[in-house]
């Protein structure tokens with residue numbers, strides 16, 4: 001199983017690579033389109049701001065490469081957000097796989113600190129990505145922006161409002177939380193991702 005991690009100006013590339021090593025996989029970290037296209041699956045990591053990371057992706061034509069990939073891809077945190085159409089973070093148009101807009105948590109309506117930084121429980125999980133993971137299992141989040149619940153939502157979390165903790169469309173799978181920081185539950189989700197076949201289509 002050859003797993004590639006997209007190399008770009010994301011902050012969690014090496015911790016994501018270490019998480020795959022913990023489950024027995026040595027990933028290739030690369031920005032080469034040919035290597036990404038020939039991988040069994042691709043990870044689109046993410047830790048940073050939407051506008052600066054989108055700028056980098058565009059400068060290196062990685063947005064186009066990502067859209068062209070046909071094997072299973074896992075977007076993590078800002079990786080989930082960048083696969084949407086637009087983000088309020090820097091008012092930036094993104095890769096556009098999911099026709100959704102990323103919104104900012106507005107503290108006044110939630111009386112909650114922003115960013116959400118810590119453990120929170122998953123709900124409404126429905127997908128092979130979460131095999132062996134139960135409703136109310138905890139995963140680790142660090143984010144100020146979120147994708148509202150939409151037809152592509154395969155898990156939710158609640159932080160003053162219910163939002164998309166994970167999305168799925170065709171070969172694109174995403175999680176808002178950090179599986180590389182979510183202990184055994186996170187590792188289980190990464191293992192499930194490795195076993196997902198490209199034919200796992202969206203089940204609405």
Ligand SMILES: NC(=O)CC[C@H](N)C(=O)O
Pocket residue numbers: 046047048049050077078089115142143144145146
């Ligand atoms: N940890 C992150 O990558 C954060 C993603 C995005 N900047 C947000 O605040 O939601």
